[in-house]
Amino acid sequence: MLDVYEFRGDLWLCHSIGQCFDATAFRPLNSTLLEVASFLDTNPNEVVTIFIEDYVTTPNVLKNHFLSTGLMKYMFPLSLMPRDGSDWPTIASMIASNQRLIVFTSDKTKEGTEGIAYQWNFVVENQYGTLTETCSNRAESAALTDTTKSLILENYFPNDPNIDDACVINSASLAEAISVCHTAAGNRWSNFLAVDFYKRSTAGGVFSAINKLNGQHHCGCNDIHQCQASSTQGGCSAVTAHAVLTPAQISRKSEGPAPSPESSSTYVTMSKIIFCTHFLISCLSLFLQF
Incomplete structure (x- = not known):
């Protein structure tokens, strides 16, 4: 989720509000696009x-x-994006192409002039x-109930980021919010969950919320690890232990080194949720991979 302004000739x-200032500038866009x-x-x-404000x-420009950062070759074409509420392609097909x-x-205006998708033609957001x-x-x-928009972005963070309150915000109340x-x-x-300080939570926090969303999308279960192999809806098993998403698969805020992942899960790579952290960080998509 990137707020992009013209500033210092780039x-x-x-x-910021209205325009960029020295006090509100973070870094040139190219630095992030190269990453x-x-x-x-x-x-x-x-x-x-990537969502661009x-x-x-x-x-x-x-x-x-x-183009200059070499990303255009990876861009999913606007012409293939569903406008009628139908399903997006699977990640497997995106990888193949x-x-x-x-x-x-x-x-x-940029949808017509630069071929970049206008967010509100495809996404609803709280x-x-x-x-x-x-x-x-x-x-x-x-409206969130507008089914002509296939994707839902859910925001759950205060107006002013507060690292001290993040453990509470990203825990039980987040589970209720989804x-x-x-x-x-x-x-x-x-399909998207935007939070602040994603590693600050208790009892699973953000990762438990993601596991629930993944489980509901994939098989209708309250945890992705309950989904039975080859099941689509309703095949739920008991959860013996909670695995977490691989940190390399999610976008990071600057909070120090990422936690060590647990063993890999088949269902993590098949998940449909997109997890992102609020402000200046891109979102990594984890659509169904089959």
Whole structure:
């Protein structure tokens, strides 16, 4: 999730209001895009999704940054994105075609001028900055129940990041929030989960929430590890231990080294959820791999 502004004669990541300032600038966009390119180059079985909050007004500058960083060759074509609420391609087909980068922009004009998908044609999203027992769409989004949009992005973080409160926010209340948004979206589970400080939680926290979403998407179970081999819906087994997603598969905030993963799980690579951390970090897609 990248906030992109024109600044110092270039494009910069910047969390600001209206324009970028020295105090709100983070770093040039190219630095992050080169990291994404390196990741895709060295991880041929991964798919990355980038949401751009787009404040770029100069024509073709954003597109040219994807060209100059070598990312255009990975871009999933706008022409293949479903506009009628139908299913997206599986990650296996994206890998086979090497179209492993999905990019959305908040600027509607760029869909016609630069071939970058307008987010609100494909995604519904709840209001960010709210930690309440309700789940309603943000102003730019269609209603969460709009089934012509295949993807659901769920925000769960306060307006002002607070590392001290993150353990509480990312634990029991997060588990409740994904159920609340499921109901609000017409019994559809979220495909994207945006949080702050994803490693700060108790009793599984963010990873338990992801396991639940993956399980519901894949087989209708409350944990991806309950899904029986070759099952689609309703084949749930008992969970003996909770595995976590491989940290290399999720986008990182600067919180020190990632935790060591447990042994790999068949279902992790088959999951449908996309997990991302809020602000300036791209999201890694984990669609069904079959």
